[in-house]
Amino acid sequence: MAAFIVQRIVQGIVVMAAMSLLVFLGVYAIGNPIDVLLAPDATQEIRAQTIARYGLDRPLYEQYGQFVWRVLHGDLGRSFVFNMPVTTLIFQRLPATLELTLAAVLGATLIGVPLGIYAGYRPQSRTARWIMGISVIGFSVPTFWIGLVLILTFAVTLGWLPAGGRGETASLFGIQWSFLTGNGLKHLLLPALNLSLFKLALMIRLARAGTREIMLTDTVRFARATGQSEATIIRHHVLRLISIPLVTVFGLELGSTLAFAVVTETIFSWPGVGKLIIDSIQSLDRPVMVAYLVLVSLLFIAINFLVDLCYVALDPRMQKS
Amino acid sequence: MSEPLLSVAGLKTIFNTRNGLLHAVDDVTFSLDRGEILGLVGESGSGKSVTGFSLLGLIEQPGEIAGGSIRFDGQELVGASINTLRSIRGKRIAMIFQDPAMTLNPVLTIRQQMKLAFDAHAGQQQSDFTKRAIEVLTKVGIPDPAARLDAYPHQFSGGMRQRVAIAIALLHSPDIIIADEPTTALDVSIQAQILAEMRSLAQETGTALIWISHDLATIAALAHRIAVMYAGRIVEQGTTSALIRAPRHPYTQGLLNSRPDRFPPKAKLPQIRGAMPSLSNLPQGCAFAPRCQFASDLCRSKIPPWSGTPQDGFACYHPLERAP
Numbered sequence: 001m002a003a004f005i006v007q008r009i010v011q012g013i014v015v016m017a018a019m020s021l022l023v024f025l026g027v028y029a030i031g032n033p034i035d036v037l038l039a040p041d042a043t044q045e046i047r048a049q050t051i052a053r054y055g056l057d058r059p060l061y062e063q064y065g066q067f068v069w070r071v072l073h074g075d076l077g078r079s080f081v082f083n084m085p086v087t088t089l090i091f092q093r094l095p096a097t098l099e100l101t102l103a104a105v106l107g108a109t110l111i112g113v114p115l116g117i118y119a120g121y122r123p124q125s126r127t128a129r130w131i132m133g134i135s136v137i138g139f140s141v142p143t144f145w146i147g148l149v150l151i152l153t154f155a156v157t158l159g160w161l162p163a164g165g166r167g168e169t170a171s172l173f174g175i176q177w178s179f180l181t182g183n184g185l186k187h188l189l190l191p192a193l194n195l196s197l198f199k200l201a202l203m204i205r206l207a208r209a210g211t212r213e214i215m216l217t218d219t220v221r222f223a224r225a226t227g228q229s230e231a232t233i234i235r236h237h238v239l240r241l242i243s244i245p246l247v248t249v250f251g252l253e254l255g256s257t258l259a260f261a262v263v264t265e266t267i268f269s270w271p272g273v274g275k276l277i278i279d280s281i282q283s284l285d286r287p288v289m290v291a292y293l294v295l296v297s298l299l300f301i302a303i304n305f306l307v308d309l310c311y312v313a314l315d316p317r318m319q320k321s
Numbered sequence: 322m323s324e325p326l327l328s329v330a331g332l333k334t335i336f337n338t339r340n341g342l343l344h345a346v347d348d349v350t351f352s353l354d355r356g357e358i359l360g361l362v363g364e365s366g367s368g369k370s371v372t373g374f375s376l377l378g379l380i381e382q383p384g385e386i387a388g389g390s391i392r393f394d395g396q397e398l399v400g401a402s403i404n405t406l407r408s409i410r411g412k413r414i415a416m417i418f419q420d421p422a423m424t425l426n427p428v429l430t431i432r433q434q435m436k437l438a439f440d441a442h443a444g445q446q447q448s449d450f451t452k453r454a455i456e457v458l459t460k461v462g463i464p465d466p467a468a469r470l471d472a473y474p475h476q477f478s479g480g481m482r483q484r485v486a487i488a489i490a491l492l493h494s495p496d497i498i499i500a501d502e503p504t505t506a507l508d509v510s511i512q513a514q515i516l517a518e519m520r521s522l523a524q525e526t527g528t529a530l531i532w533i534s535h536d537l538a539t540i541a542a543l544a545h546r547i548a549v550m551y552a553g554r555i556v557e558q559g560t561t562s563a564l565i566r567a568p569r570h571p572y573t574q575g576l577l578n579s580r581p582d583r584f585p586p587k588a589k590l591p592q593i594r595g596a597m598p599s600l601s602n603l604p605q606g607c608a609f610a611p612r613c614q615f616a617s618d619l620c621r622s623k624i625p626p627w628s629g630t631p632q633d634g635f636a637c638y639h640p641l642e643r644a645p
């Protein structure tokens with residue numbers, strides 16, 4: 001077990017090194033930030049000074065070396081545009097994205113898995129057809145369009161829910177959260193719903209396919225032959241066996257949504273990191289882009305690691321190796 | 322004579338498939354006394370497993386039991402409620418399957434799986450569980466059962482896994498165990514061991530066995546009586562000694578002729594020519610006719626009726642002569 005953890009950490013470091021290099025090179029390919037940093041009428045002298053101050057006149061490998069050196073000391077640089085440390089900037093926005101993502105992914109899982117199991121258990125029933133209908137819609141209709149329909153319906157026409165912003169927040173562990181206040185919860189509902197529809201569809205599909213497959217196995221037949229009830233079989237056999245693919249997809253969705261909730265955050269003016277990264281790309285705010293992408297890689301590695309730990313816990317056959 | 326423990330009469334199990342209605346089990350009649358071992362033999366697809374599943378009401382969509390009767394200890398099981406069936410499954414009639422790697426749940430420990438099977442039947446003293454689990458594991462020859470309880474199935478060999486499945490079947494001391502080819506997936510030496518152990522277990526506990534196999538030699542070594550199945554029907558039934566010594570049905574004769582122990586090692590086995598017809602495309606009359614050297618026009622026009630007693634007889638127009 002200890003060997004496994006060490007191995008994963010070493011792997012993670014290698015991946016991070018490769019990622020940071022790619023990100024650094026990639027971001028350098030998209031334009032010169034000097035045009036953004038300076039007013040068009042700045043003198044040649046100020047121009048040269050600024051270039052020197054940001055180290056933009058150094059060779060690329062030297063800039064990368066400096067970047068890595070600073071990162072290792074916890075300094076991801078300062079935003080050109082906001083003129084504040086990038087870490088502060090990102091961590092200000094992160095809780096908003098975090099709670100939106102968690103609400104969406106957890107909601108999709110807690111609702112989607114039972115629906116999927118039902119649809120897989122009784123594939124011919126009318127309810128199962130309805131459930132699969134919902135999942136087809138979740139898969140095929142674009143997120144932005146559903147977002148607009150949700151706003152038009154619940155915010156504009158019915159006036160039940162607000163259309164944008166985080167609403168009131170309350171503090172927990174020194175961080176501001178919307179889900180702790182009634183008003184914040186109302187603000188959270190529509191964007192979370194919007195973000196979760198695709199994931200809901202995915203979880204339904206996955207749980208249904210797994211359940212159908214497992215219900216036909218000899219494991220279930222043997223359990224039935226010992227007199228176990230259908231409820232016991234679903235809870236103790238089916239759920240345990242389908243949880244392995246479900247955990248994988250849960251992890252993947254959690255990571256990708258945390259990183260790329262952009263569309264929903266834009267539609268609902270949700271002040272999360274998704275909006276920040278779009279803004280920073282538009283304004284060529286290199287430090288924000290680089291830091292953001294590096295943090296996202298780190299996040300993916302961490303989530304993958306947790307998923308692997310879950311595998312080991314869920315599947316005893318993995319424990320040997 | 323008292324009523325047998327289990328009597329099956331005219332059992333009919335059908336599957337409603339895309340290729341039409343399949344009669345997987347058709348007009349099957351047999352009975353089983355306490356402590357008796359009945360062998361059910363036949364080629365792949367002849368309906369042996371479906372017969373076993375039908376007894377426990379384990380036929381699922383698109384299949385159903387379309388007729389006949391299964392009387393178990395005075396109770397009718399065809400059309401019985403799911404609760405009645407569940408109270409019998411595992412408690413009074415247990416079943417084990419061909420491949421132990423597929424039947425045990427790979428992500429649960431042996432203890433967890435045995436506990437689920439134990440708890441499936443109310444009225445058990447919870448404190449007795451571990452004691453009982455160790456008792457049955459010992460009975461089937463698992464070494465150091467107390468420690469092995471917390472192992473997972475993949476930590477056992479194939480033979481040991483099947484022993485665990487047998488132990489689970491023994492948990493509630495059932496009256497009948499249906500064993501659906503439980504040794505087919507195992508090494509030959511382990512097969513022989515498990516066979517011998519099952520025979521003495523059945524004798525010792527008074528449990529009746531329905532032993533399903535496609536291998537007549539295995540069955541002959543174990544069973545008191547044998548029923549031969551072909552294309553969903555029982556074509557011959559009788560005591561092991563009579564059936565082996567003097568088979569009446571040409572198909573039984575064919576199975577006997579393909580027994581390796583009847584021929585010197587190098588000799589080519591005489592196989593029954595042809596293959597069993599698909600259930601969706603059965604010939605009119607006797608289903609064995611296309612492969613039978615005695616087939617007549619009569620055989621090809623009407624299904625042969627049963628001759629003899631339900632326990633002892635055959636379905637054939639031109640049976641082999643009884644040996645003098």
Ligand SMILES: Nc1ncnc2c1ncn2[C@@H]1O[C@H](COP(=O)(O)OP(=O)(O)OP(=O)(O)O)[C@@H](O)[C@H]1O
Nearest residue numbers: 336338345364365366367368369370371372535600
């Ligand atoms: N779920 C099902 N759906 C449709 N047809 C089925 C189903 N299960 C069984 N059958 C039909 O019933 C027939 C008998 O199957 P069964 O499993 O009882 O054969 P078997 O004698 O046990 O063969 P084997 O030695 O291969 O286990 C099969 O040929 C198949 O056509």
Ligand code: SF4
Nearest residue numbers: 607610613620637638
């Ligand atoms: S009834 Fe006819 S075809 Fe069928 S087994 Fe007997 S002799 Fe052969």
Ligand SMILES: [Mg+2]
Nearest residue numbers: 369370371501
């Ligand atoms: Mg079978």
